[in-house]
Amino acid sequence: MAETALGGGLLAAGALLGWTVGDAGGGFGLGLLGYVGWHLRNVLRLTLSLRSDRDVPESIGLWGDLFERLYRARREATVTRRRLAQIVQRFEESSAALPDAAVALGDHGGIDWCNEAAQRLLGLRTPRDLGQRITNVVRDPAFAGYFSGEGDRAAGVEFSAPRDDRLILHAQIIAFGQGRQLLLVRDITQGRRLEQVRRDFVANASHELRTPLTVVYGFLETLTADAGELPERWRRPLDLMTQQTLRMQRIIDDMLMLAQLEGDSRRHTETDVNVPNLLQQIRSEAIALSGGRRHRVEVHADPQLWLRGNETELRSAFANLVGNAVQHTPDGSLITVRWGLLDGCPVLAVQDNGEGIAAEHLPRLSERFYRVDASRSRARGGTGLGLAIVKHALARHDAELLIESQVGVGSTFRCVFPAAATRRSASVTEASRM
């Protein structure tokens, strides 16, 4: 409206001026020129303001409206920019305060961003390392293997810090967005050290207890051997003392075995283990353990199927499962041990037709000292550590323990080994034939 009035005014004033000097047309043309000039001036001011981000000019009419809108849009953009800058600053401050390293990775593992802890723990340098592949900067083989997809993604990987191998780090990769990944790295040195102290304590305490107990057991054996010469009232206490001493010895042996399985992170000595043969030995031991309780123990084993692993640890795991089947089933129960390939993986299954285990106990069964019926387990010579040993021994072979059980029907304990551990014996010996 205003610039129409201005235009009209300029034209009218030009015409009036022209008329007074006797050239109305020329005056009108002059007024038109002034009007066009005003528009051109505003175009120029707008261009300058946009180009140099300078203050928005002021004007009237259409131009005034346009400049006003431009001014408001600029002000909003400035406010938004300030707010975003504050958010970024706050994010950077909080990520810098994080004790854990965080690294955002783009395409092909290139480093997009990292926080201060990443610089401290992983030795990354910004901006020098930005855009570099993370595996070019963190060169640990375990980390590189995990990054390329080996192992369990969710479980993460442990490795030594690149710049200080006394530090133990745990890394985990989390996928987000499209093809993007977040690498989180924690310093777990302190926790590992405490675990080691606890393990050493248990192992040392067990070891220290072993010697006095052997002495006590030795004297008890001598005394019970001469039981005929002892007063009658001493016989039962001596029998009980012998039983309990043996129980303590079994607990100590199991604790030492567990400490050994947990403590040694080095890969154990592996050989090709003749499992069919091992199962025959375990069968004989189970029948001896059953004694007068007349359990039937059947072994159905693929005679040519051997396993790559540590024989002592495998024996301990398998013997515990067969021993449990004897201990925790009624007299005369049938125990069936099967050894063969299932979907290409070596599997050992120990099945019994005992009383079974209620479903609520199954998830906790392999915890230390967890027993369905503690007093009955103790009475049958159980230590409560058997399944914990089985689980640890299997974990060291990358194997899994699966338990199925139904009350009143029986239980099946399965050890599932990776296909890669399969070995085939060249010759089948008589001893290993079922």
Ligand code: ADP
């Ligand atoms: P324990 O020394 O008591 O046998 P384990 O860790 O070997 O300790 O087993 C834990 C518990 O699991 C046992 O106390 C028992 O209650 C239960 N259990 C293990 N094997 C069997 C089985 N074959 N049948 C029934 N219960 C079993």
